[in-house]
Amino acid sequence: MSDEPHPSEPRTVDLVRAAQARSAEALELLLRRYYPIAIRIAELRLGRKLRGNVEAEDIAQGALVDVFRGLDHFDAARSDGAFRNWLATIVENNIREHFRNARALKRGGGAERALTSLPSDSYADALLPGPEATPSALASARELEERIEHVLMNVLQDPYREVIIQHKLCGMSHEEVARHMNIESTGTVRSLYSRAMEKLREQLRDASR
Numbered sequence: 001m002s003d004e005p006h007p008s009e010p011r012t013v014d015l016v017r018a019a020q021a022r023s024a025e026a027l028e029l030l031l032r033r034y035y036p037i038a039i040r041i042a043e044l045r046l047g048r049k050l051r052g053n054v055e056a057e058d059i060a061q062g063a064l065v066d067v068f069r070g071l072d073h074f075d076a077a078r079s080d081g082a083f084r085n086w087l088a089t090i091v092e093n094n095i096r097e098h099f100r101n102a103r104a105l106k107r108g109g110g111a112e113r114a115l116t117s118l119p120s121d122s123y124a125d126a127l128l129p130g131p132e133a134t135p136s137a138l139a140s141a142r143e144l145e146e147r148i149e150h151v152l153m154n155v156l157q158d159p160y161r162e163v164i165i166q167h168k169l170c171g172m173s174h175e176e177v178a179r180h181m182n183i184e185s186t187g188t189v190r191s192l193y194s195r196a197m198e199k200l201r202e203q204l205r206d207a208s209r
Contacts, residue, residue: 012080020072027071031064034087037169038063041091044152044165059098063091081172085180088170144204151203160196167193 010018010026012033018026038060067087074086152161159181166177167189174186174193183189 012083013076013078016071016074016083017076020074020076027068031068034067034084035060035064037084038087038091040169041088041165042095043149044169045088045092045095055098059091059094062094063087066090066094079173079176081170081176084170085166085172085176088165147204147207148200150207151200155203156196156199159192160199163189163193164196164200 010029012030015026015030015033019030039056042056042059042063067090070090074083152164156164162181163177166172166180167174172180174189177183177193178186178189181189183192
């Protein structure tokens with residue numbers, strides 16, 4: 001399942017507008033849609049595997065509380081990617097606050113859950129939809145997931161890692177990524193993203209041999 005909503009589902013900006021108009025149903029759907037994404041952003045920003053870790057979930061939940069509190073100030077005329085970028089910024093702020101409060105993250109502090117128990121929380125679905133993400137292509141879904149996590153967290157360097165996070169995982173457009181990364185042209189972003197994805201695939205192919 002991709003993070004992008006099905007065409008029959010409301011866009012994020014439409015949910016934001018409805019939630020700003022005090023629709024409890026829209027707010028619930030918005031938070032449910034972005035909770036697994038908030039966890040994934042926290043994992044990547046921390047640079048370590050925290051799937052199922054209580055502290056990572058606390059950070060994600062805290063970020064969504066802040067989203068709720070600040071929702072009226074978000075410009076609903078902006079894009080779905082802009083909302084994801086706003087969420088990513090809030091997650092990062094919560095991580096900094098987490099460490100400032102000396103609540104150190106525990107390695108392996110929570111029992112890991114099966115990937116299937118975390119809907120929309122798959123790097124494989126987000127980054128490599130299609131045949132490359134099937135168990136027959138790369139051993140198994142769990143192994144593929146672990147390889148992608150390892151490459152993103154430990155192998156790819158910026159700006160390759162950052163452009164993948166912003167464009168594919170946060171859903172920002174090439175124009176938005178260019179502004180956020182202070183890159184002069186969208187063409188440069190497209191080329192950078194293409195090289196980054198090729199490096200990711202090369203690392204996954206090497207790991208599968």
